[in-house]
């Protein structure tokens with residue numbers, strides 16, 4: 001049985017200055033209810049434009065957006081019930097009052113009047129995001145991560161059906177980010193909220209999303225589950241968004257001992273082991289990138305550069321010589337070892 005849909009677009013186009021290289025072109029997508037769908041793509045590919053079209057904040061030049069199978073009205077045409085049902089969180093905290101308390105900011109999302117209702121709803125939203133203890137603090141003095149929790153609490157206070165998150169965790173440090181991602185997943189599960197997420201962070205996309213929509217130059221180029229797109233992307237563009245990898249020509253692949261059949265080989269950083277038995281130390285470490293519990297090394301030999309994941313932190317320095325073994329590589333459509 002296919003999933004119930006909450007939002008759909010049929011051939012929507014929005015070009016700025018009538019220029020096809022800006023905005024989005026002829027996009028048809030289906031957003032399943034109660035799932036986390038992530039829109040991914042390089043900078044300028046049209047992710048935010050698509051989110052604005054899906055929320056009724058921007059009018060398409062052509063095509064339609066449907067919410068529960070009804071054409072979605074534009075927010076500029078005035079308030080409609082579906083606009084309350086679709087909440088949007090951006091990273092700029094634009095709607096928040098910096099000088100006011102957390103409590104004030106979150107409760108401002110509610111209709112005025114019934115004080116008991118306001119207290120009950122605000123308490124519930126603050127508890128849900130684990131920030132009840134911050135209720136009296138001034139919003140402007142919170143950390144980036146705390147601010148994002150408050151903004152999400154405000155967006156959730158009226159129990160929207162759809163929560164749109166545009167790069168919501170950018171300002172949030174790594175530890176705090178995981179906890180926030182976990183909480184959002186819990187809310188999605190418990191409430192059945194549909195989330196549409198725009199993000200650049202591969203770890204976030206792979207761990208949070210149920211579905212990925214890959215967009216390039218305003219068009220959808222690939223979609224599927226994170227597992228599918230991670231393990232068998234159709235495009236190098238998709239692989240590069242989801243994982244640290246190196247793309248090699250046939251001649252470059254030969255330097256790694258690989259005989260390419262198709263002319264292009266992609267090697268994921270995690271599929272290279274350093275210091276295999278008998279591996280001659282012919283590669284030079286050019287960069288050591290800190291990634292938390294592992295490092296990413298950029299190594300070079302005969303002008304071929306590879307990214308390698310290394311769990312033996314601090315073992316290799318810039319200039320170290322290493323030997324490698326490529327455990328497996330990808331020629332589009334096929335994994336080989």
Ligand SMILES: Nc1ncnc2c1ncn2[C@@H]1O[C@H](COP(=O)(O)OP(=O)(O)OP(=O)(O)O)[C@@H](O)[C@H]1O
Nearest residue numbers: 016021022023041042043044045046047048049050
């Ligand atoms: N209001 C606007 N006026 C003119 N051009 C715009 C406008 N909004 C977006 N664009 C252009 O449309 C294209 C897509 O922009 P969009 O913000 O949707 O990309 P994005 O994928 O969200 O980028 P990023 O990841 O950098 O936020 C870009 O070329 C951008 O310059």
